[in-house]
Amino acid sequence: MANFHWDTKNPDYGKISKDETGEPDGHLYEKAMDLVIRHVYDFTKEQKRELFANFLTHAASLGGHECPRFICNGINGNSE
Structure with missing residues (x-):
């Protein structure tokens, strides 16, 4: 490499x-x-988006706080 x-x-x-x-x-x-x-x-922008989404999904599975809407919506491609 x-x-x-x-x-x-x-x-x-x-x-x-x-x-x-x-x-x-x-x-x-x-x-x-x-x-x-x-x-x-x-990483490409899409790879970064996927890594971050996977991280947030894993973090949410551990309990605690929900993903802030402005972050999760941005990851999922929603504009809200």
Whole structure:
């Protein structure tokens, strides 16, 4: 995803952890996380809408407060 290799240098104030062969092992420390963060949250508007709707549905299933009408209506495509 972020195109790391054995020769990828550590960024300033960060570290890309590597295994005994020198290949990245998936652990990123401090500012090294910035190298992938832009890829992690690269969702389309529709994907974001679906994720948020699923979150609200799950939260409502746990009890407590109902979804505010202006938010739920916006997610469902209603203009109210």
